[in-house]
Amino acid sequence: MLTRSRTLAALALLAAATSALAGPPATLTVKILSLNDFHGQLESPGTFRARATDPAVPAGGADYLAGYVTAAKAANPHTVVVSAGDLIGASPLVSALFHDEPTIEVMNRIGLDFNAVGNHEFDDGKVELRRMQRGGCHPSDTTNSCRGAEVGTPVPFEGARFDFLAANVVQRRNGDTLFPPYGVKTFDAGGRQLRMAFIGMTLKDTPQIVSPSGIKGLAFMDEAQTVNALVPRLRAAGIEAIVVMIHQGGVQTGTTADINGCEGGLEGSPIKPIVAALDGAVDLVLTGHTHAAYNCQLPLASGRLVTVTSANAIGRVLTDIDVTLDRRSGDVTAVSAVNKVVDRSNPAIVPSAQVAAITSAYKTIAAPVANQVIGAITRDVPNTKDAACNMPAGDLVADAQLAATAPADRGGAQLALMNPGGVRSPGFLFAGSGVGEGDGNVTYGEAFTVQPFGNSLVTLTLSSQQLKDVLEQQFPNCFGQTSFARVMLPSQGVRYEWDHAQVCGGKVRNLSVQLPEGTVTVVDAAGTVLEPTRPWRVTVNNFMADGGDAFTVFKGGSNRLGGGQDIDALVSYMARFKAPNPPYDPAAANLGKPRIVRLDAGTSCP
Numbered sequence: 001m002l003t004r005s006r007t008l009a010a011l012a013l014l015a016a017a018t019s020a021l022a023g024p025p026a027t028l029t030v031k032i033l034s035l036n037d038f039h040g041q042l043e044s045p046g047t048f049r050a051r052a053t054d055p056a057v058p059a060g061g062a063d064y065l066a067g068y069v070t071a072a073k074a075a076n077p078h079t080v081v082v083s084a085g086d087l088i089g090a091s092p093l094v095s096a097l098f099h100d101e102p103t104i105e106v107m108n109r110i111g112l113d114f115n116a117v118g119n120h121e122f123d124d125g126k127v128e129l130r131r132m133q134r135g136g137c138h139p140s141d142t143t144n145s146c147r148g149a150e151v152g153t154p155v156p157f158e159g160a161r162f163d164f165l166a167a168n169v170v171q172r173r174n175g176d177t178l179f180p181p182y183g184v185k186t187f188d189a190g191g192r193q194l195r196m197a198f199i200g201m202t203l204k205d206t207p208q209i210v211s212p213s214g215i216k217g218l219a220f221m222d223e224a225q226t227v228n229a230l231v232p233r234l235r236a237a238g239i240e241a242i243v244v245m246i247h248q249g250g251v252q253t254g255t256t257a258d259i260n261g262c263e264g265g266l267e268g269s270p271i272k273p274i275v276a277a278l279d280g281a282v283d284l285v286l287t288g289h290t291h292a293a294y295n296c297q298l299p300l301a302s303g304r305l306v307t308v309t310s311a312n313a314i315g316r317v318l319t320d321i322d323v324t325l326d327r328r329s330g331d332v333t334a335v336s337a338v339n340k341v342v343d344r345s346n347p348a349i350v351p352s353a354q355v356a357a358i359t360s361a362y363k364t365i366a367a368p369v370a371n372q373v374i375g376a377i378t379r380d381v382p383n384t385k386d387a388a389c390n391m392p393a394g395d396l397v398a399d400a401q402l403a404a405t406a407p408a409d410r411g412g413a414q415l416a417l418m419n420p421g422g423v424r425s426p427g428f429l430f431a432g433s434g435v436g437e438g439d440g441n442v443t444y445g446e447a448f449t450v451q452p453f454g455n456s457l458v459t460l461t462l463s464s465q466q467l468k469d470v471l472e473q474q475f476p477n478c479f480g481q482t483s484f485a486r487v488m489l490p491s492q493g494v495r496y497e498w499d500h501a502q503v504c505g506g507k508v509r510n511l512s513v514q515l516p517e518g519t520v521t522v523v524d525a526a527g528t529v530l531e532p533t534r535p536w537r538v539t540v541n542n543f544m545a546d547g548g549d550a551f552t553v554f555k556g557g558s559n560r561l562g563g564g565q566d567i568d569a570l571v572s573y574m575a576r577f578k579a580p581n582p583p584y585d586p587a588a589a590n591l592g593k594p595r596i597v598r599l600d601a602g603t604s605c606p
Contacts, residue, residue: 085118
């Protein structure tokens with residue numbers, strides 16, 4: 001008879017033998033953490049709600065982002081961290097003042113693996129973007145570049161330890177991509193090496209929304225065609241798992257605002273037809289650009305549903321994805337994704353002290369510039385739009401640009417037009433910030449947050465007909481515009497009406513411009529241009545002057561005169577409202593609001 005101890009030993013041997021015969025598990029789970037549209041937001045941008053009915057929690061911040069990544073890697077060593085574009089550009093002062101070197105240095109320490117280029121990666125041009133990858137000091141700004149000795153990072157600037165990916169950005173001179181089209185991660189699956197490809201790209205319409213001078217010599221190819229051409233190449237290399245990271249996206253329709261919802265199936269969004277044209281070999285699509293959050297299942301060209309996600313923006317959300325790989329074939333057998341708020345109150349997350357220290361050190365260096373009070377306001381001047389697309393913050397910016405270029409020796413501008421995408425959230429807030437400037441006071445740092453692009457001003461001459469045409473070009477699919485409306489913000493003295501129900505070319509009515517000698521009607525109530533050849537001196541930023549946002553009419557402007565920086569114009573204008581002068585009142589009667597009037601029955605800015 002077997003003793004109890006011998007019985008237990010025999011059972012243990014049997015279990016071990018059974019386990020040996022069974023071999024390793026049939027699958028391997030890879031964790032992907034994805035973000036998009038980070039825009040150099042090293043500090044928390046405030047609170048955020050996962051759903052409209054949820055309580056707001058403190059969210060974001062690079063230190064907590066690092067904490068979430070560390071926790072994920074501790075739970076699963078097979079973890080990949082990726083970004084779907086706009087990692088840099090349109091950044092707060094703490095990153096932008098230093099040419100976004102802080103963001104690259106922080107992402108190196110967080111452990112980012114790949115970043116698909118977005119349109120804002122090209123804000124300072126392709127040469128500067130290459131420096132972001134390769135490292136080295138800024139070629140002309142010796143003051144604000146390579147400050148690593150003061151913040152604990154290498155000198156000279158180390159460059160990105162992760163890869164920029166640009167599958168659809170081609171150099172015309174030789175046909176090569178600007179950066180690698182894809183990156184590959186290899187995972188040890190018990191003696192077998194499994195590989196996963198990450199294809200990265202920006203939207204093909206990038207040339208319409210960045211300064212042409214910065215992308216000269218580059219071609220931006222169709223997104224789906226680019227991916228589909230790469231699939232046979234990857235398959236030939238034995239790679240079965242394919243992730244697409246694309247800086248293009250969509251928005252949910254509806255009101256629940258669930259970051260894991262997919263209301264409306266992203267119908268009408270530019271990402272949906274792109275996904276619908278993708279090869280059936282694609283296993284996951286990570287998107288961005290629209291600063292939205294969603295978690296969808298959308299059909300590929302084959303009809304098979306694929307997971308399509310987006311993680312909101314500025315570091316408030318991470319998409320946490322488990323991808324199951326078959327150990328034998330390397331195929332993806334399952335994908336499970338969930339959008340998670342980067343919750344700073346989560347007790348399970350330990351923020352990175354190293355990342356926090358780097359951010360804090362850069363903030364200290366920037367403080368003398370950032371904390372200067374440049375003016376005051378009587379109430380919030382937000383960047384929200386009404387149904388006619390009036391935007392209080394945009395009005396202020398347009399007025400500042402007109403004031404800077406109205407003198408005869410600075411352009412002789414009679415009006416200014418500001419693109420809405422160039423006026424960033426949240427606008428100018430009345431409540432004092434954490435630096436203690438006091439309610440109503442506006443600091444340089446706050447102004448820079450609204451105007452972070454470093455554009456220069458350009459004053460050019462348009463005829464009355466061209467002025468009418470460029471206003472018509474604001475509307476979707478009109479005169480070469482894309483499928484989005486881009487209603488510009490006019491300066492003080494400009495007033496016009498528009499009717500979205502009318503055909504292109506007939507939407508703008510009753511356009512008038514107030515001059516010192518009186519008000520001039522440019523377009524009458526019927527939409528007729530009264531003096532088609534009359535010249536107007538118009539100020540826009542250099543992005544717009546070069547045809548940005550598909551405003552090609554500006555490219556036909558004559559007698560161009562370059563001006564100062566947009567942020568300098570804003571600072572100079574706000575000095576008029578600095579104590580002891582009265583503060584800026586966005587509702588003041590002399591500002592002539594509303595400047596844009598809508599005639600059709602629409603209830604929101606298109």
